Amino acid sequence: MSETNVMNPQGGGHEKPAYIAPGHSFATITDKISSIVLTQKVSVGWLIGLGISASLASLLLVAISYLFVKGIGIWGNNIPVGWAFDITNFVWWIGIGHAGTLISAILLLLRQQWRTSINRFAEAMTLFAVACAGMFPLIHVGRPWLAYWLMPIPNTMGVWPQFRSPLIWDVFAVSTYATVSLLFWFVGLIPDLATLRDRTTSKIGRVIYGIFALGWRGSAMHWHRYETAYLLLAGMATPLVVSVHTVVSFDFAVSLIPGWHTTVFPPYFVAGAIYSGFAMVLTLAIPIRAAYGLEDFITARHLNVMAKVMLSTGLIVAYGYALEAFMSWYSGNRFERDMMWNRMAGPYWWAYWGLILTNVAIPQLLWFKQIRSQAVVLWLISIVINIGMWLERFVIIVTSLHRDFLPSSWGMFTPTFWDWATYVGTIGLFLTLLFLFIRFLPMIAIFEMRTLVPEAKVREHGN
């Protein structure tokens, strides 16, 4: 702490920054990143992208409005498959959010400098993904206007939440996660908002950025407390992110349903969350860096490192699948064996083998350096993994529920138009928020990028 800078922890000896193209100075970094927000004209591509995303988000509005009028009978889930697309999408979105926290908090603690150019928009991705995720349990309760019953709020009925239920833990975990992510993101933005305040030529911009910059002036003592707060937030966010997906996995693991009731779930869910989150970061980062010419900041080395993180977390997930299959056989439990056999050869066999193909087989291509160095191929693989991680949750939820202990209570789930509309609609909402974010806020942390410039290091010569 005393010798190196928190934001630039590599410190001693290294004169050459590895994760920024040579030739950049404090000024060029500031101008390049802030120009995306302040001076560049609105591009046609951005407008088209926002238009498509906003249309999909409108579809979400229609789907939810119709849901409120008719009730959740418009979806395909019904007993025995009481959870289907809604919870699949919830877990998928929450998992995607986790990479943002991992990049901004865990990699900060592990002193990984490469996080600097991607942490800001990964955190934004976290927030938007959690917003999409939170919507699903809320609308799935059936009477969304009573969703506040989940919170411990004094009421005239004298009824309180049941704290022995993982579903209530989930309420606490996800709402805390959303709040802490928002705080973390906002604290990270304050100095950059001050930069925008000082650099914008528009009067309205100066007022709005000025209000949110809180009067930040870069004082040395302020920076010291700021870095302490940021580091402490990172230290809190790290166990928090692990706890969130652990609690999400408890929603399943604490129940008795074969295919859910297993101890491997918490670590396997957390690894899966990081896996899907990095896939989503790549899915977003590769087109954005091409569109805005950010190859100097998000370099080929960044893509390479993220691909390696995906490969390793993907292997943990693959181990989880193998262990699930092995334990269902080794347990000698008839219901467990039936469950596994039904996943592989039952009516939803295509989902299981699709999952193995997209999440286990295809990502093995990432072993090859040639593949990791090709942005387009990497982008396609990241999309394949996104699909795979969605299939994983679908397999866990639907195939476990549709055949439980009694054959008399077996059933099938078929998604309806409204299932798809709600899912695609949240993707639209997510992308809409992201398009607005890259236009109105600096998508790369400017002040942290400045610390990567060689001149940022104080030289010891003569006092």
Next chain:
Amino acid sequence: MADHDIYGVMAEFDSPTALVRGANRAREAGYLKMDAYSPFPIEELREALGFRQTKLPMIVAGGALLGALAGWGLQVWVSSIAYPLNVGGRPLISWPSFVPPMFETAVLFAAFAAVGGMLALNGLPMPYHPVFNVPRFVMASRDRFFLCIEARDPRFDRAATRTFLESLEPREVSDVER
């Protein structure tokens, strides 16, 4: 303009190295009330300016403790007094299941303590501050580094302090009006 009309005198530097050197020299010259402004955190400045460690970590620890107690207390009170539910004969205060929500409330309170504490100790939000009166100060959020010796310093003398700052070879020295 008399001495009490100005907030201080400010020097502008090109690099963090020059700023830290300037701050060290000012401290050695006996100045006490000064502050430095930079576009990114510079660890060496805290020592150069003679600032003490922040007490923010204690505030955050307090927040975490308060959050844990609040979460624990809420669950124990709800489960045993406000709404006791007998589930299969399990004890009302079945504490292992109270741990995850307690952890979450501890983190939540600690996070608010970290952000609120940092802002409160820094005196933010502060919409007006005299340093913004220096036109070139807008560069403090881009690529320039500033050292301001404040008028409330016992050794402050407008002319002498200005001469001293000029001896540090800055780009420019300006008066900071109140």
